[in-house]
Amino acid sequence: MSQSSEQLHLAVALDGTGWHPASWREPDAQPTALLSAGYWAQLVGEAERGLLDFVTIEDSLGQQSTGYTGPDRRTDQVRGRLDAVLIAARVAPLTSNIGLIPTVVVTHTEPFHASKAIATLDFVSSGRAGLRIKVSARPDEAALFGRRTVPPFRLDGPRRPGDAEVLTDLFDEAADYVEVLRRLWDSWEDDAEIRDTATGRFIDRDKLHYIDFSGQHFSVRGPSITPRPPQGQPIVSALAHQAVPYRLVGRGADIGFVTPTGVEDGTEIVATIRAEQEAAGRADDPLRIFGDLVVLLDDDASRAADRKARLDELDGAEYSSDAHVFVGTPDQLAVLLLDWRHAGLSGFRLRPGTIPHDLEQITRALVPRLQQLGAFRTAYQADTLRGLLGLARPTNRYTAA
Secondary structure (H helix, E strand, O other): OOOOOOOOEEEEEEOOOOOOOOHHHOOOOOHHHOOOHHHHHHHHHHHHHOOOOEEEEOOOOOOOOOOOOOOOOOOOOOOOOOOHHHHHHHHHHHOOOOEEEEEEEOOOOOHHHHHHHHHHHHHHOOOOEEEEEEOOOOHHHHHOOOOOOOOOOOOOOOOOOOHHHHHHHHHHHHHHHHHHHHHHHHOEOOOOEEEEOOOOEEEOHHHEOOOOEEOOOOEEOOOOOOOOOOOOOOEEEEEOOOHHHHHHHHHHOOEEEEOOOOHHHHHHHHHHHHHHHHHOOOOOOOOEEEEEEEEEEOOOHHHHHHHHHHHHHHHOOOOOOOOEEEEEOHHHHHHHHHHHHHHOOOEEEEEEOOOOHHHHHHHHHHHHHHHHOOOOOOOOOOOOHHHHHOOOOOOOOOOOO
């Protein structure tokens, strides 16, 4: 297997003490450190030691909940979190190669604010920034802002009249949000800053551009107050489970996270996204599609199964997820990943069931196995996130020919 064309991209999704709701009760968990910078620096540092492409950092506008549409009354699970963008900014100077992709909830935030925050993260990290676009359909989160209402909406079970329109509108808004982000990042040409003390010229005003975006959801004149980021445009990613989110990925993302159940399902999902990409006129644009899996790993498969059963008992329910839940050994997971990539997946984003145990199983056991198989890098060979993903730096749309 060649070391160039056949290698997987691999990332981890960080969320609290892990994705299993009882993970905070594990002996090696650090629930008292969740709100400390050192905790997150430790996790991202471990991911970087494993040579992973990037980490994503979960976030939301409301407290964590077992329900999709509102808070619950549980007190036996982790509740409360730090701001994902600020975590990434704090960790960036402590790392050198790994990409940093915080979650940004776009439904109640302004693209101008997010554009300069992520541009700043790209500067602080020397070109390793991105963001994960997330929509909010929760009425309680809308009530935190008081500027709009979101009707009760079902993400699971039978749909009610109007649900399709609510879903489509939320994701159309997200697509406009992405377009505004990209235009604002381009609103400064790369050489707009002159910084010539001899002539007293710091900036070439002709190389700053009004974006003049006017759409159903936003009207933004621009330009940004932050110069064009080191990557030109930081990485835009989104998680998608069905047709409307697939369209968002096809229309505007650099990375799409999907949740297949196997090769056949993954093939259909990838084909759907590629069709949406072509319909959006982006057929020639590179788009990486990552499969998401929750993983609980041990050197013995029965030990991993026993650990999940014990965690399920602590939580009072069998754990399930929107993504496939893999329970087994790192070697077994390596086999599965190499099989599933035949669906056309570029790589995988793994969600550690518990932290630090499953994160270390990924970096210290899974990665070496994939390296033995020639399926994963043995050293970082790029100094930007775009470089790690094999994505070119975009040309500025406003630069004169």
